[in-house]
Amino acid sequence: MNSMVAGFLLHLPAVPRRRSGRGARGGSDIRGDADRSGSLFFEDAVTVIHQGSRGCLRAMNNLAVSALIATYAGYKSIVDQEAAQSVVTENSE
Numbered sequence: 001m002n003s004m005v006a007g008f009l010l011h012l013p014a015v016p017r018r019r020s021g022r023g024a025r026g027g028s029d030i031r032g033d034a035d036r037s038g039s040l041f042f043e044d045a046v047t048v049i050h051q052g053s054r055g056c057l058r059a060m061n062n063l064a065v066s067a068l069i070a071t072y073a074g075y076k077s078i079v080d081q082e083a084a085q086s087v088v089t090e091n092s093e
Helices: 043-053 057-073 081-092
Strands: 002-005 008-011
Touching: 043 057, 043 081, 057 081
Parallel strands: none
Antiparallel strands: 002 008
């Protein structure tokens, strides 16, 4: 991914899959707060969101928030693969 900052073109590498879910240690990650006993996302949902975002942190965050909203609208408590895939499909069109 390329980004223009102060007139300079910078290349921003994608976040590896291991850092977007369980691989991220020490604080919050896409699965929820480290202090929380449960998870907000099933592992397969994290994979779908990571693939849909192509490793871009902003896109990953936007998809995760949309997936949380879709899950809440479906009266579910944890984001599953179906909710994540519907959000990725909706945002790719």
